[in-house]
Amino acid sequence: MVAMTQQRDYITREGWQALADELDYLWREKRPHVVRCLADAAAEGDRSENAEYIYRKKELREIDRRVRYLGRRVDELTAVARRSDNPGKIFFGAWVDVIDETDTAHRYRIVGADETDGPSGAISLHSPVARALLGRTVGDIVMVTLPAGERELEIQAIEY
Template sequence: MKSNLITRAGHDLLVAELKHLWHEERPEITKKVNWAASLGDRSENADYQYNKQLLRKIDRRVRYLGKRLEELRIIDYSPEQAGKVYFGAWVDIENELGEEKTLRIVGVDEIYDHHPQHISIDSPMARALLSKQVDDEVEVVTPSGKKCWYINAIRYELREEASK
């Protein structure tokens, strides 16, 4: 089961996507479908077929976003989180080979913006990092075996709190 947590920035992106689809893309595609339908035989009309398919895709996404936004719980930064890894944290980690990564723990709905540093709260790495602090060692079980990582830094985007 996927979690219903989301950062304020992630929530704002989903709301913006929904508005864009509903107020801009959908009306534009609807016009194209109506124009193509007015040309007659729809069975051999590529414009009609393509735009009708696109309209269905937009409608599915609009329905999904509408339902999902009702389920999501926005998690804002709280001063009690300082110094420990919690939801929304940016974490700098390093392994014994000296490889470094910077990750942000976010909700599953925020992974789809294809940000290479975002990891899901439900991922093994995020689960291992939660509640840890700088200089802690975490062990993550991966398909290729156990990996050890050291936490070098933890920070939060405080601008999210200011946008309330």
């Protein structure tokens, strides 16, 4: 029988720290506050018609769900340090400036799936654009296949 290898998910150190900080905040500050509010609402009497009690129970369930998720994810993720041995190539964590075929400039940062953010330009390592850019250098022209069709990108700058 062949053992299956589990592929690790990657995240930048900053992204990992943000998840760990959120977990710590939820567990140490937010959850105890909601529990106190829930206890106060429960002390008011009839719980079946107590909107505050019902709301706080729901809020507590959502916090507990997020804490469980973050606890698992923080353990599963592999934090990757910035790569500095070859700053002329695109690797995980790089900021990349590109120009498309309509001369529109775009700036992307290649990050883990847990830290993607469209408005800031943070794209997943597994996205078509990131896969096309990885390992490339300034001046390279790459073709990216997207659901809307093919797109040509010229790499203008790389930053770490």
